[in-house]
Amino acid sequence: MTVLHWATIAPFLLAILIPFFYKYARRIHTGWFVLILPLVLFIYFLSYIPVTSSGDTIMNSVPWVPSLGIYFDVYVDGLSLLFALLITGIGTLVVLYSIYYLSKKNERLNNFYVYLLMFMGAMLGVVLSDNLIVLYVFWEVTSISSSLLISYWFHREKSTNGAQKSMFITVFGGLSMLGGFSLLYVMTDTFSIREIIANVDLVTTSSLFLPAMILILLGAFTKSAQFPFHIWLPDAMEAPTPVSAYLHSATMVKAGIYLVARLTPVFGGSAEWFWIISLVGITTLVWGAISAVRQKDLKSILAFSTVSQLGLIMTLLGLGSASLYFDVGAEDTLYTTAILAAVFHLINHATFKGSLFMTAGIIDHETGTRDIRKLGGLMTIMPITFTISLIGLASMAGLPPFNGFLSKEMFFEGTVNATQFGIFNMETWGMLFPVLAWVASVLTFVYCAIMFFKTFTGKFKPENYDVHVHEAPFGMLISPIVLGSLVVIFGLFPNLLAYSLIEPAMASILPNLLEPGQQFDVGISHWHGVNTALLMTIGVIVVGIVIYLMMKKWSKLPFYLKERDPLNRLYDNGVSGLISGSQAVTRAQMTGSLRDYFVYMCGFSILLLGYTMYRYDAFAIDTASTSSISPFMWIVALVFIGATISIAFVNHRITAVIVIGIIGFLLALLFVIFRAPDLALTQLLVETVTVVLFMLVFYHLPDLQRRTAKLRFNILNLIISLGVGSLFTAIAVSSFALGQDANFESISEFFIENSKELAGGYNMVNVILVDFRGLDTLLEVLVLGIAALGVVTLIKLRFTGREDV
């Protein structure tokens, strides 16, 4: 275990201690104890920047289940470091914010911080693991802890529903991802991502390439709320706002992005990967933007905007993966711009979306509502919140001089570049990307404008609020101020990040493009100068303003008035259909009647055995080795058959007992004929005792009166029993015949030779019972003993239904 391992699991260890802090240090807000850890981890991870920016990676391994190839490997390169810094950095700010957001008196803080730390540790594990199985384990822990956090206020129905929905969808994706990982293992015989990348030829040439890719992408898409799996994210907004800010903007929803970026060297460069990711991404981008415009709740707008922005990053990763196809080298920026934009926007989105969620939380906390129809005129009352929101929204809308502008410019540039690809049918469909990207950006501008103007401008109406509206306490404002400042700093000095974080991250996504020792050179300085992207941005701003000004007209559209995503209906009906469907199947099949289950069993046996016999052509009749039949045998057999059949028609209990006795004694007679004296004796005795038992019990039972069962009932029974009987006969006859053909030596010769020699007895049956196979007899005695005890217990012990028995 190295320091890096301890850093990964440190949040789990601290989570164990949280309940003690909560219980024994009640006067201090539990969050203060938590705050130290992400801060320390953040500083610790900062110390790795020199390592990764010089192109090195760090790998530490601890065996977990070595026999299955599962090692707890932590691997630090540019991409995982970028994510680790996001997780710990924003984690620190979110914990700080939550200290002021959640009240010490009214909330169960121990639960909150235990879940949050679980989540933080799991997320660090996801991004630092090199082993796919370990990654999967941490991945599922993020699903679980995220559901726990969403249902933090578990007495609210909406919270538990949202948690359940997110659990269903993300665990569905997680499980298919596990399937994809297993296929990768089948192809490459290793779970290590680095080794898979090193042996990527095994994957690309395998027939399992496509199934593995689709299964893994299902996991990534569900986690990152891509269309059509995005529906859980808006419902997850029932969580406390720090959770929304942390999980649903900065970290967890980027786990899918991380996975796609991480596996780009494995799957990238193929047409399927390119098209699936780009199209899903661009659909999500447009759909998220359209839906966000319709929302009336601040957090819902932010949720759909997150969906939309994640789609944007996903599109860029898809477009950028084409550069692996060309194998052009690091200097050709035409192909690598998309990846650069993806990484840059990933950072930018985490900063501005985190701050926006926090300001939305502040507005909710200080006014008691998040409804934009009630809010308004908060500019002068909450000046700091207003400033931070303005910065965040302007950045999200893509306005200069904030960082969102830079990443949006690069996004446009990437999509325009993509139209020039001469591969994957991009000649025909390539124009799709810039056009859709532009439309989505216009819509993004519009919902940013709605959020801003509806919340902060207009007239302040005190009657809309239940509480006295005022600016938030300073402690609550620290985190959004920090994030807002980062938005400005990254906007003004983008190259601060370019060399330290973005280039190493790009190097991990596109490792094959680099010569040893070479690095991407991405000076984000050429953002002045008139090019297509700039013209597109100007178009976005102009058209966006026009649409916002015309809002009065189009806001009457029925599509705008509805808030819920229409895909939710599909999900709701699917879930309720699944429940009612399975209930219907169970009701139809589990009738509770013993007879029905017998019918299933017999019917299934007939079908299975009959089909097997038919399939392997196993029916046979052997006449050669059978012995001859004497007339006496015929008489016995006919009486036997007559007695047996007649018992089915007997209606009186005394007759039934007599007939069952006749059958038993005839069986004893058969044993006599076939030279089995011990059997005949036992059968006679047992049959006598059985008859006596029947007599004893029947005395206490009602008569076997014939019930007027339906004719259909009896006919079905008859058919089934005839089927069972004839199949039984056929199988017995065939196996006897085939057994004779096979001509195996019986072991009976052994008993004949050795009963006297070894056991000193003349009666072979008895010698077998007590000597050669004595264990059978011992246990058979046990069975008799248990049966006797059972009979006694059944008769003696009476439960009267009292509590004390």
Add this chain to the structure above:
Amino acid sequence: METLIIVLAGVLVTVATYLILSRNLIRVILGTAILSHAAHLLLMTMGGLKIGSAPLLGEEAATYTDALPQALILTAIVISFAVTAIFLVIAYRAYQEVGTDNLSDMRGFEDE
């Protein structure tokens, strides 16, 4: 001969299945008793019915019937007897407690 005995066992199985499928608890028990007869007959037959001497070495015969299936059947008879006995007592107790021997009336409790 073997074919005849197997057909005999087949008839036993048919009737046993028919009884087990009925709604009357006593008929079900009768069915299980008959089914065990069928199994014993089958065991006997599959060992071969070639007429030899009874498996007693004192006979000093040339051929003996196979002793192993007989030992197996002997065990099986005792076990099926034990099971039949306990079935009967259960039927008796069930009738005492719930007052019916009709399986379709035995539907468990309301709160299950």
